Amino acid sequence: MKIIMLGAPGAGKGTQAKLIAEKYGLPHVSTGDIFRANVKEGTQLGLEAKKYMDQGLLVPDELTVRILLDRVSRPDCSAGYVLDGFPRTIPQAQVLEKALAELGDQIDFAIDVDVPDENIVRRMGGRRACVTCGATYHMEHVPPRTEGICDTCGGELILREDDKPDTVKNRLKVYHEQTQPLIDFYQKKGVLRVVDGTMDMKDVFEAIVAILG
Ligand code: ADP
Ligand code: AMP
Numbered sequence: 216m217k218i219i220m221l222g223a224p225g226a227g228k229g230t231q232a233k234l235i236a237e238k239y240g241l242p243h244v245s246t247g248d249i250f251r252a253n254v255k256e257g258t259q260l261g262l263e264a265k266k267y268m269d270q271g272l273l274v275p276d277e278l279t280v281r282i283l284l285d286r287v288s289r290p291d292c293s294a295g296y297v298l299d300g301f302p303r304t305i306p307q308a309q310v311l312e313k314a315l316a317e318l319g320d321q322i323d324f325a326i327d328v329d330v331p332d333e334n335i336v337r338r339m340g341g342r343r344a345c346v347t348c349g350a351t352y353h354m355e356h357v358p359p360r361t362e363g364i365c366d367t368c369g370g371e372l373i374l375r376e377d378d379k380p381d382t383v384k385n386r387l388k389v390y391h392e393q394t395q396p397l398i399d400f401y402q403k404k405g406v407l408r409v410v411d412g413t414m415d416m417k418d419v420f421e422a423i424v425a426i427l428g
Contacts, residue, residue, distance in 0.1 A: 216241065216295040216427070217320070219302070221397055222328035224386045225339040225378075226412045227419060229351060231328060232299035234420045239427065242291050245299040248349055249282055250274060255346075268377055271385030273303055273393060280310045295323075303394045308401075325401035326423060328412035332387055339383045343372040356416070 216239060220228035229245060236243035250268060253261030260282070267274045283301050286292070302308040315321050330338070341354040343363075347370025352359050359366050377386065401407040410422040 216324070217315070217322050218295070218297045218427070219322055219325040219401070220297065220299045220328065221325055221394070221401070221407075222412060223330060223332070223335050223390045223394075224383070225335045225342065226328040226330040227338075227416065228299045228328055230357075230416055231326075231419060231423055232297045235297050235423060235427070238424070239295075239297075241294070242296045243299060244283070244286055244292070244296050244301070246274075246279055246283055246301040246303075247299070249286065251349060269382070271377055271382040271389060273389060276304055276306050276310075279303075280307055283307075283311070284314055302397060305396055305400060308397055322401070322404070322406055324408055324426065325397070325404075325406050326426065327398055327407060327409045328419065329409055330412040334413055335387060336380065336383055339378045340374075340380065342375065342378050344375050344378075345370040346373055347371070 218235065218241070220232050222228050229247075232243045232245065235241065250261065250264040254265045254268070255261070260278070263278065264274045273279075279301065283298075287296060302311055312321070338353070341356070343352045343354060343359070344350070345352075345365035345368060348365060348368045350365055350367050351357075352365075352372060359372060363372050364370075365372055376382070398407060408426045410419055410426070412419055414422070
């Protein structure tokens with residue numbers, strides 16, 4: 216099963232993608248996580264990506280597509296995957312569609328986690344990410360056992376640079392201009408499913424399971 220998670224930054228794509236990956240035994244592929252891991256390691260790719268990420272802009276398609284196609288061509292992705300944060304532009308979606316078509320394959324579901332902008336700004340301000348393993352928390356909704364410390368690895372929890380309010384506003388603008396058109400794109404392909412992302416996390420997940428079966 217090949218699944219795409221759509222939705223604004225902070226809508227809960229990563230949260231739900233992890234739950235889907237666990238339940239259905241699929242790899243969770245997040246381009247944001249791949250970029251952040253490269254930034255942390257100081258690779259050439261990380262240095263290039265950081266220039267855009269810090270401003271709330273998209274990393275150029277050419278670079279992003281190369282990273283994604285390389286990742287999904289690995290053996291663990293042969294039976295499917297959950298894509299989180301990719302595609303984010305129509306050209307990215309077209310490249311993915313073409314690569315899959317060459318294998319006689321296609322996306323099964325594009326799940327739009329729908330959350331209005333006003334909820335997003337609040338969510339992002341409360342999100343905390345582990346600098347070591349990337350796990351995410353929310354100060355109100357998913358607090359760690361000890362404040363500021365990751366439950367999983369003991370790493371330090373921080374407010375991501377791109378989750379600061381000014382950058383969030385930029386990211387939302389970029390989302391509406393460049394990513395939202397994908398909803399129509401996948402609607403036309405007949406694979407779009409919309410879930411109400413303002414519900415409790417477990418209710419959002421239940422709605423997704425009802426779709427995936
Ligand atoms: P995305 O991957 O779409 O950017 P995340 O999954 O990281 O979003 O979620 C953004 C923030 O909102 C996180 O801090 C997360 O814990 C929290 N969150 C996710 N889903 C919900 C929900 N249904 N209700 C409240 N908070 C949520
Ligand atoms: P995310 O963790 O998905 O919110 O992504 C964090 C940042 O990484 C984004 O704001 C972009 O700068 C960059 N990024 C992640 N995925 C993509 C993508 N598919 N296309 C372009 N930039 C991306």
